[in-house]
Amino acid sequence: MMHTSDIAIVGGGPAGLSAAIVAAEQGHRTLVIDRQTVLGGQLIKQTHRFFGSKAQHAGTRGFEIGKALAAQVSGNANTDVWLDSTVIGYYREDGILLVERPQGLATVKADRIILATGASEKALAFPNNDLPGVYGAGAVQTLMNVHGVLPGQRAVMIGAGNIGLIVGYQLIQAGVQVVAVIEAAPRVGGYWVHAAKLARAGVPIHTSSTVVEALGEESVRGVRVVKVDSAWRAIPGSEFELDCDLVCLAVGLSPLVELAVLAGCEIAYVPELGGYVPWHDQEMQTTVPGIFVAGDAGGVEEASSAMVGGELAGLAAANSLRPFAGHGERMSSAREALAALRAGPTADKVRGGFAKLAAARQGRCST
Amino acid sequence: MRITQHPILDYPPKREVRFTFEGREITGYEGEPIAAALHAAGVRLLRETPKGRPRGLFCAIGNCSSCYVVVDGVSNVRSCVEPLRDGMVVARQIGHGTLPEAVDHDAHQ
Numbered sequence: 001m002m003h004t005s006d007i008a009i010v011g012g013g014p015a016g017l018s019a020a021i022v023a024a025e026q027g028h029r030t031l032v033i034d035r036q037t038v039l040g041g042q043l044i045k046q047t048h049r050f051f052g053s054k055a056q057h058a059g060t061r062g063f064e065i066g067k068a069l070a071a072q073v074s075g076n077a078n079t080d081v082w083l084d085s086t087v088i089g090y091y092r093e094d095g096i097l098l099v100e101r102p103q104g105l106a107t108v109k110a111d112r113i114i115l116a117t118g119a120s121e122k123a124l125a126f127p128n129n130d131l132p133g134v135y136g137a138g139a140v141q142t143l144m145n146v147h148g149v150l151p152g153q154r155a156v157m158i159g160a161g162n163i164g165l166i167v168g169y170q171l172i173q174a175g176v177q178v179v180a181v182i183e184a185a186p187r188v189g190g191y192w193v194h195a196a197k198l199a200r201a202g203v204p205i206h207t208s209s210t211v212v213e214a215l216g217e218e219s220v221r222g223v224r225v226v227k228v229d230s231a232w233r234a235i236p237g238s239e240f241e242l243d244c245d246l247v248c249l250a251v252g253l254s255p256l257v258e259l260a261v262l263a264g265c266e267i268a269y270v271p272e273l274g275g276y277v278p279w280h281d282q283e284m285q286t287t288v289p290g291i292f293v294a295g296d297a298g299g300v301e302e303a304s305s306a307m308v309g310g311e312l313a314g315l316a317a318a319n320s321l322r323p324f325a326g327h328g329e330r331m332s333s334a335r336e337a338l339a340a341l342r343a344g345p346t347a348d349k350v351r352g353g354f355a356k357l358a359a360a361r362q363g364r365c366s367t
Numbered sequence: 368m369r370i371t372q373h374p375i376l377d378y379p380p381k382r383e384v385r386f387t388f389e390g391r392e393i394t395g396y397e398g399e400p401i402a403a404a405l406h407a408a409g410v411r412l413l414r415e416t417p418k419g420r421p422r423g424l425f426c427a428i429g430n431c432s433s434c435y436v437v438v439d440g441v442s443n444v445r446s447c448v449e450p451l452r453d454g455m456v457v458a459r460q461i462g463h464g465t466l467p468e469a470v471d472h473d474a475h476q
Contacts, residue, residue, distance in 0.1 A: 035429065036428075036448075037450075042428075047375045047376060061375070120426065120430040120431070121425075121426055121430070123425075130416075130420055130421075130422060130433070131421060131423070132411040132412050132413070132421055132422060132423025132424070133411060133423065134423075134425070135424060135425060135427070136425055136426050136427070138426065138427065138428065139424055139425060139426050139427035139428070139447075140427075142427040142428060142447075143403060143406060143424070143427055144370060145376060147399055147400065147403040148369055148370045148373075148376070148378035149368070149369060149370065149403045149406045149407045150368040150369070150370055150406075151406065151424075173373065173374050173375065174370050174373060175370065175372075217421075218412050218421050219411050219412060219421070219423065256430075
């Protein structure tokens, strides 16, 4: 049977839930579809306290923010939640989503669709990067913080961005020895407050260094590391080995854009935002009218900005269905919040990425 | 290994269930991903690729295909998201998966 809805939201993470809250608030029948069995997306494994301002739950731990957003969405009479449900198709001709549910296949026809599908972890190319014991940083978080299982005993973290630093500290909190953090750039990319926690715990952070190969037969028993010069070339004679049974890759994320591609949204390649990104305007609308994007799916950033982006998409989608009073003010204050989150040197890359995306759109529109 | 003490998180007790992996009996928690129970039991080698490469868990959220195992005869099961049930028979996946009910082509000729 076909399910109809005013607004269908694919993904129940920080962006999707924030979109659902504002959309349902305007009286629209909203459907949130998520492939996991709990709402919250990757917030469920974030144990650190968030930054930003009060509006983005600063000072609260990520998993608690996830619970609060999920409760708000689940408790709303205008909102349906489908869990354990994966959107596996989109038919352009009639705008129908195909969803795989535990009880079988379902179709959804919605007037507006918000893609909040998140991102997947990037791998790094080096020999033996596929050995058991080489994990994405998110996988390590999921194992420890959601399932209470240790991924190993001695860890080497690759990447000193915020994810690498935060997960490095979470490994220590769970009782894993962090042998070192390896970072190819000449300086730490994440917030100093996170780096300081590792430094206080005595973890060396090797900047201008990269992994040459993982060692081991059936699983990882170490890594070989080399220093790199300012042009990222390996410096001969600078190689050293580290013993570990766990290599954690925190080298970035790529937006999950399959549905956007399937729907015919124009896609731009913006490495600063994680790779292929659906073009979207200030209202978070893609080049396909009625399809919006929010959160990491529209450019990899942080959970805080994903929440604000979700709010923008939810407000815009709701207003496009039925204009409401105060829409303009709420959009501008959300945009201001986003600008504040993107202020500061650690967000240089993201700001540059969105500028590039906007320029690519203009170039496209003028031709 | 299981985390028994954590400065921030509590792990609420869950019901224990038994399953087998490669014939070995293992105890895990009902509803946790199969891969979590295997990790807790020290098993990280989950699959062998068609080219003979050992593979384990990589993303843990169902995005990649690194952790495929065979569960009750069904191939290509993502052990990172498939909930553990009592009595499951789990095996390493060697090479490509096979269809659950393999068709005997000779019999139809």
